[in-house]
Amino acid sequence: xxxxxxxxxxxxxxxxxxxxxxxxxxxxxxxxxxxxxxxxxxxxxxxxxxxxxxxxxxxxxxxxxxxxxxxxxxxxxxxxxxxxxxxxxxxxxxxxxxxxxxxxxxxxxxxxxxxxxxxxxxxxxxxxxxxxxxxxxxxxxxxxxxxxxxxxxxxxxxxxxxxxxxxxxxxxxxxxxxxxxxxxxxxxxxxxxxxxxxxxxxxxxxxxxxxxxxxxxxxxxxxxxxxxxxxxxxxxxxxxxxxxxxxxxxxxxxxxxxxxxxxxxxxxxxxxxxxxxxxxxxxxxxxxxxxxxxxxxxxxxxxxxxxxxxxxxxxxxxxxxxxxxxxxxxxxxxxxxxxxxxx
Amino acid sequence: xxxxxxxxxxxxxxxxxxxxxxxxxxxxxxxxxxxxxxxxxxxxxxxxxxxxxxxxxxxxxxxxxxxxxxxxxxxxxxxxxxxxxxxxxxxxxxxxxxxxxxxxxxxxxxxxxxxxxxxxxxxxxxxxxxxxxxxxxxxxxxxxxxxxxxxxxxxxxxxxxxxxxxxxxxxxxxxxxxxxxxxxxxxxxxxxxxxxxxxxxxxxxxxxxxxxxxxxxxxxxxxxxxxxxxxxxxxxxxxxxxxxxxxxxxxxxxxxxxxxxxxxxxxxxxxxxxxxxxxxxxxxxxxxxxxxxxxxxxxxxxxxxxxxxxxxxxxxxxxxxxxxxxxxxxxxxxxxxxxxxxxxxxxxxxxxxxxxxxxxxxxxxxxxxxxxxxxxxxxxxxxxxxxxxxxxxxxxxxxxxxxxxxxxxxxxxxxxxxxxxxxxxxxxxxxxxxxxxxxxxxxxxxxxxxxxxxxxxxxxxxxxxxxxxxxxxxxxxxxxxxxxxxxxxxxxxxxxxxxxxxxxxxxxxxxxxxxxxxxxxxxxxxxxxxxxxxxxxxxxxxxxxxxxxxxxxxxxxxxxxxxxxxxxxxxxxxxxxxxx
Numbered sequence: 001x002x003x004x005x006x007x008x009x010x011x012x013x014x015x016x017x018x019x020x021x022x023x024x025x026x027x028x029x030x031x032x033x034x035x036x037x038x039x040x041x042x043x044x045x046x047x048x049x050x051x052x053x054x055x056x057x058x059x060x061x062x063x064x065x066x067x068x069x070x071x072x073x074x075x076x077x078x079x080x081x082x083x084x085x086x087x088x089x090x091x092x093x094x095x096x097x098x099x100x101x102x103x104x105x106x107x108x109x110x111x112x113x114x115x116x117x118x119x120x121x122x123x124x125x126x127x128x129x130x131x132x133x134x135x136x137x138x139x140x141x142x143x144x145x146x147x148x149x150x151x152x153x154x155x156x157x158x159x160x161x162x163x164x165x166x167x168x169x170x171x172x173x174x175x176x177x178x179x180x181x182x183x184x185x186x187x188x189x190x191x192x193x194x195x196x197x198x199x200x201x202x203x204x205x206x207x208x209x210x211x212x213x214x215x216x217x218x219x220x221x222x223x224x225x226x227x228x229x230x231x232x233x234x235x236x237x238x239x240x241x242x243x244x245x246x247x248x249x250x251x252x253x254x255x256x257x258x259x260x261x262x263x264x265x266x267x268x269x270x271x272x273x274x275x276x277x278x279x280x281x282x283x284x285x286x287x288x289x290x291x292x293x294x295x296x297x298x299x300x301x302x303x304x305x306x307x308x309x310x311x312x313x314x315x316x317x318x319x320x321x322x323x324x325x326x327x328x329x330x331x332x333x334x335x336x337x338x339x340x341x342x343x
Numbered sequence: 344x345x346x347x348x349x350x351x352x353x354x355x356x357x358x359x360x361x362x363x364x365x366x367x368x369x370x371x372x373x374x375x376x377x378x379x380x381x382x383x384x385x386x387x388x389x390x391x392x393x394x395x396x397x398x399x400x401x402x403x404x405x406x407x408x409x410x411x412x413x414x415x416x417x418x419x420x421x422x423x424x425x426x427x428x429x430x431x432x433x434x435x436x437x438x439x440x441x442x443x444x445x446x447x448x449x450x451x452x453x454x455x456x457x458x459x460x461x462x463x464x465x466x467x468x469x470x471x472x473x474x475x476x477x478x479x480x481x482x483x484x485x486x487x488x489x490x491x492x493x494x495x496x497x498x499x500x501x502x503x504x505x506x507x508x509x510x511x512x513x514x515x516x517x518x519x520x521x522x523x524x525x526x527x528x529x530x531x532x533x534x535x536x537x538x539x540x541x542x543x544x545x546x547x548x549x550x551x552x553x554x555x556x557x558x559x560x561x562x563x564x565x566x567x568x569x570x571x572x573x574x575x576x577x578x579x580x581x582x583x584x585x586x587x588x589x590x591x592x593x594x595x596x597x598x599x600x601x602x603x604x605x606x607x608x609x610x611x612x613x614x615x616x617x618x619x620x621x622x623x624x625x626x627x628x629x630x631x632x633x634x635x636x637x638x639x640x641x642x643x644x645x646x647x648x649x650x651x652x653x654x655x656x657x658x659x660x661x662x663x664x665x666x667x668x669x670x671x672x673x674x675x676x677x678x679x680x681x682x683x684x685x686x687x688x689x690x691x692x693x694x695x696x697x698x699x700x701x702x703x704x705x706x707x708x709x710x711x712x713x714x715x716x717x718x719x720x721x722x723x724x725x726x727x728x729x730x731x732x733x734x735x736x737x738x739x740x741x742x743x744x745x746x747x748x749x750x751x752x753x754x755x756x757x758x759x760x761x762x763x764x765x766x767x768x769x770x771x772x773x774x775x776x777x778x779x780x781x782x783x784x785x786x787x788x789x790x791x792x793x794x795x796x797x798x799x800x801x802x803x804x805x806x807x808x809x810x811x812x813x814x815x816x817x818x819x820x821x822x823x824x825x826x827x828x829x830x831x832x833x834x835x836x837x838x839x840x841x842x843x844x845x846x847x848x849x850x851x852x853x854x855x856x857x858x859x860x861x862x863x864x865x866x867x868x869x870x871x872x873x874x875x876x877x878x879x880x881x882x883x884x885x886x887x888x889x890x891x892x893x894x895x896x897x898x899x900x901x902x903x904x905x906x907x908x909x910x911x912x913x914x915x916x917x918x919x920x921x922x923x
Contacts, residue, residue, distance in 0.1 A: 012800075012831065012833050012879055013830045013833050013883065014830075015599065015830060016827055016830055017599045018598060018599030018600075035516075055905045058459065063457075064434040065434045065436075074461065077462050077633075080459050080462050081466075082634050082635075084630040085628070085630035085631035085912050086631075088626045089627030089628065089631070090627075091623040092620040092624035092625075092627060093624065094620070094628075095616045095620030095623065096617055096621070096624070097616070098620075099612070099620065100617075101366070103612050103613050103616060107607055108391055108392070108609055109604050109605070109606050110591070110604065110605050111603060111604050111605075112591055112602070112721060113602060114719075115494040119566040130529070134504070145445055161476050163549065166549035166550070166552060167548040167551065167552045167553050167557070169548065170545060170547075171545045172554075173548075173554050174544065174554070188650060206650070208650065221719070224428070224555065225427075225428045226428075226557055226558035227611045229556050229647075229648070230555065230557065230649075232648065232649045233555055233556065233649035233650070236649070241724060243806055262474055266650060270687065271530065271531045271533070271535065271688065272530050272531075272533060272534045272555070272649075273531070273652050273656075274649065274650050274651060274652045276652065288652055288653065288654040288655070288656055288753070289527065289531065290666075290669055290670045291657055291670060291752065291763060291767070292674070293764075302674055304764050304767070305670075305767075306669060306671075306672045306688075307674050307687070308675060308685065335534075336685075336688075337536050337537065337676060337683045337685040337688075338537040338683065339539070339542070339544055339682055339684075340682065340683075341683045342680075342681030342682060342772040
């Protein structure tokens with residue numbers, strides 16, 4: 001073993017070696033030692049009391065409908081946490097105090113060993129590996145080796161194919177919504193149909209297709225549960241009304257609104273958050289997730305932000321009873337982009 | 344046992360004689376006869392760990408993980424990973440009677456109807472944050488001090504993988520309650536998956552079991568969150584610790600501390616008490632946080648509804664960078680032959696995380712290639728002594744910081760009354776320019792610190808005593824530093840710039856001078872070229888000789904400079920000034 005403190009050639013200063021050990025007050029003063037001992041034991045003792053207090057708090061404070069509160073905080077959570085916290089902390093602090101003040105604090109030196117194995121060990125291991133490989137004859141029998149490799153590689157197929165039933169194929173699911181010609185546009189909370197004169201200039205109404213609130217003969221909802229969630233994720237819309245002269249529709253969209261009322265998909269074309277922050281003066285709507293900004297007076301084109309496409313517009317008109325309805329479904333897929341989405 | 348023998352007085356010195364067995368000895372013997380542990384234990388019971396505050400950061404991560412396992416098991420007793428629709432009838436008034444998923448309803452039950460449930464939920468969430476934060480800071484410590492160098496590169500890769508897995512584990516965890524916020528996070532994940540070229544739509548449908556949100560994602564994430572990822576994390580943490588023990592911990596250079604030894608306190612008792620005690624401290628602090636600091640109050644968000652969202656929706660902090668990159672990306676999208684490629688999501692959400700993590704995981708190998716350093720390193724480097732490495736991480740941190748700011752741009756714009764659009768445009772530029780500026784400043788700063796170290800070594804430290812010479816000029820008095828400090832400052836390797844090998848080898852084959860070697864040589868020159876190398880023995884001795892000469896001159900003066908009494912070289916007992 002080379003003495004690590006021998007001068008290293010080229011080093012300007014020789015290693016002076018470990019500094020000698022400085023005694024702590026607890027090493028030389030019996031009173032300090034006794035005091036530290038009492039401190040540690042007191043911390044452990046207090047910890048035990050806190051553990052008991054946890055049990056008391058568990059049974060003493062009510063949760064549920066009528067909760068006990070303490071300074072506006074849930075008393076149960078507060079006192080359970082405080083007692084558990086201090087029960088744990090005091091054990092930790094006691095142990096560390098013990099280590100720092102009372103345990104022998106002489107630093108010791110351990111020599112490092114090379115991480116790599118010794119040369120004979122390496123030679124022996126390599127010889128064993130070579131012998132083992134040679135015994136198997138894998139190098140001499142490429143037919144066996146290659147067929148084995150092929151077989152193992154082929155196992156990847158079952159591993160992938162077995163996951164096929166994780167979900168149905170997309171089909172055209174992303175390209176259609178429940179919107180149909182003539183479906184009423186209803187308020188998203190109450191499900192009430194909307195007449196044009198109920199929409200004021202500058203107003204934004206969160207709306208949904210009437211089918212979300214429809215019931216069958218037995219009074220059961222037509223769409224419910226996760227199907228409803230999936231359809232909502234595509235069919236939610238916003239209704240806005242602005243001065244008709246402010247609107248600059250594409251030529252083909254001139255009759256898509258009703259007296260300045262326009263209907264757009266509520267689902268952002270970026271990652272699909274529902275957009276809802278409306279600035280009525282400018283007709284801008286902002287997505288709260290990634291701040292894409294759309295100009296509703298100009299076919300919802302993107303003004304700013306990471307979205308790439310305008311919000312799809314739903315052509316609307318009014319039915320015989322004067323309620324707002326869809327002229328048709330959306331002409332393009334709503335929501336975030338996906339690979340197969342084409343014009 | 345031979346009772347006729349007299350009881351040995353000094354058992355340690357008479358080990359050959361059978362001493363009376365202690366209880367511990369008896370138990371150890373029983374165990375060793377069955378497990379044969381003594382061979383391993385004899386080396387490890389008194390294993391040495393060097394002491395430094397920064398070595399504790401990884402420990403926080405380790406203990407947070409244990410807290411996560413304990414609190415997580417508690418939560419699984421009540422959590423129902425199901426998206427079946429139920430009507431909530433629990434204690435929380437505002438939501439009673441609402442339709443929601445069982446996952447959300449059971450999370451409400453844990454929060455309001457299980458004693459200690461809210462505490463465990465909040466502790467679980469807080470310790471997850473601590474776990475990831477501690478891993479980040481631990482990674483930075485290892486990086487800045489060069490602890491990832493040979494032979495520890497693979498442990499660095501394991502650690503980096505742990506960080507990535509930890510973040511995915513965090514995301515899968517906070518997506519489970521199926522509240523409005525976590526559902527919004529999943530909506531984002533869905534959009535991100537759909538942006539994958541070619542297979543994105545299929546991946547989304549397979550992930551969610553159909554169209555988003557479906558009713559499969561919560562149970563699937565639950566399995567990932569409580570079985571798959573914790574299993575991987577546990578195995579990798581085990582490997583990380585085993586390698587740590589095998590390599591032995593790195594240490595700072597200093598008197599008596601060399602590449603060949605490790606100096607510190609023994610595992611038993613000091614480290615057992617310190618590290619074991621530290622577990623209780625991490626656990627206890629987490630409990631106090633769970634008691635006092637509300638986190639993720641899902642009852643305020645309501646059940647998930649894909650047509651609703653709240654302003655200021657944000658992911659947990661460690662996802663903030665990915666979120667920020669997505670926010671400041673311009674809305675680029677390409678349509679070719681009826682297929683859509685969403686650069687606006689693919690680049691910041693899929694490509695960038697891959698590039699950043701790839702770069703971080705590969706870093707030890709990249710640096711070793713540039714420096715050509717194949718030696719083992721067990722002594723840590725001060726960040727200033729590796730300016731480019733330090734500057735690289737500071738640049739990455741700057742990039743990260745701007746990404747993070749971008750992740751909260753809406754909140755920041757509101758708080759500071761700024762234009763959101765201008766803030767985003769600023770960030771789009773700053774995220775590229777900022778890291779470059781940070782790199783240059785850090786690099787020069789490190790080199791300046793090296794120069795200061797050299798000054799201190801050669802000319803001593805600045806005493807703050809200003810001397811006026813008889814001819815009226817002023818100078819600051821420098822005094823030599825202690826031998827230990829001087830040694831510590833010089834305890835670093837000299838850097839060697841990689842030069843292109845010249846000429847031919849013994850067989851007349853031209854030395855490799857291809858373009859890759861030229862690049863490497865240039866990089867190496869950039870890497871080390873500006874570093875200040877430690878002085879040679881001669882230079883140091885010459886400088887010290889000069890200083891001694893000066894000191895002697897001053898000593899010869901009739902009245903030694905005032906202020907000298909406090910430079911640590913004079914007896915100050917009984918000094919009048921000190922008494923006030």
